[in-house]
Amino acid sequence: GENVEQHPSTLSVQEGDSAVIKCTYSDSASNYFPWYKQELGKRPQLIIDIRSNVGEKKDQRIAVTLNKTAKHFSLHITETQPEDSAVYFCAAIGVSYNTNAGKSTFGDGTTLTVKP
Amino acid sequence: NAGVTQTPKFQVLKTGQSMTLQCAQDMNHEYMSWYRQDPGMGLRLIHYSVGAGITDQGEVPNGYNVSRSTTEDFPLRLLSAAPSQTSVYFCASSYSVGNEQYFGPGTRLTVT
Numbered sequence: 001g002e003n004v005e006q007h008p009s010t011l012s013v014q015e016g017d018s019a020v021i022k023c024t025y026s027d028s029a030s031n032y033f034p035w036y037k038q039e040l041g042k043r044p045q046l047i048i049d050i051r052s053n054v055g056e057k058k059d060q061r062i063a064v065t066l067n068k069t070a071k072h073f074s075l076h077i078t079e080t081q082p083e084d085s086a087v088y089f090c091a092a093i094g095v096s097y098n099t100n101a102g103k104s105t106f107g108d109g110t111t112l113t114v115k116p
Numbered sequence: 117n118a119g120v121t122q123t124p125k126f127q128v129l130k131t132g133q134s135m136t137l138q139c140a141q142d143m144n145h146e147y148m149s150w151y152r153q154d155p156g157m158g159l160r161l162i163h164y165s166v167g168a169g170i171t172d173q174g175e176v177p178n179g180y181n182v183s184r185s186t187t188e189d190f191p192l193r194l195l196s197a198a199p200s201q202t203s204v205y206f207c208a209s210s211y212s213v214g215n216e217q218y219f220g221p222g223t224r225l226t227v228t
Contacts, residue, residue: 001175006158031214032214034217043206043220043222044206044219046216046217051214089158094213095213095214102147102164102172103161103164103174103175105161106158106159107158108158109157109158
């Protein structure tokens with residue numbers, strides 16, 4: 001099955017700095033890669049996603065890059081703010097109608113702390 | 117729209133008891149899934165469904181059953197609760213596979 005590794009497990013940055021979180025996946029059949037933000041005691045919420053036919057996607061201060069050949073994708077947050085402090089999860093999902101279709105595998109999460 | 121709803125919010129079970137966690141969505145989403153989240157860990161897929169009448173196993177299906185008789189509802193049944201099933205359970209839905217998943221508020225389950 002799919003295996004997703006996420007690094008680092010904790011990340012502390014100063015307000016205004018950039019933060020980068022990286023994930024690698026093992027199954028080349030995975031072709032949808034979302035990122036979720038989870039605040040303490042809350043449900044996960046999608047912040048950005050990317051599909052395998054795209055190399056980069058940006059939404060204001062958040063961007064995601066995907067390298068299909070190397071099987072890794074990264075989340076970039078620029079100009080970090082204290083409200084960005086949360087746990088961030090990456091995931092890999094097979095969309096095509098193969099043995100992995102619909103199965104989502106999550107990384108173990110990165111706890112981001114933005115210091116004022 | 118209520119989105120994705122889950123009941124109950126909290127539950128305490130004794131070892132060996134059975135129960136059903138309820139999940140419903142009012143967005144006419146085809147894809148629904150159940151995850152468990154243990155402390156300090158990511159979400160692990162228990163079961164999922166790509167449409168009414170279709171279910172499949174995820175990464176950690178043992179000890180759990182699901183059914184999908186309607187588009188709206190996707191209940192998760194614990195057959196005989198064990199302490200290892202103590203966790204927070206999230207239900208999620210999306211328009212189809214490979215689209216944004218909307219999560220419910222979660223059910224915190226403790227098995228003693």
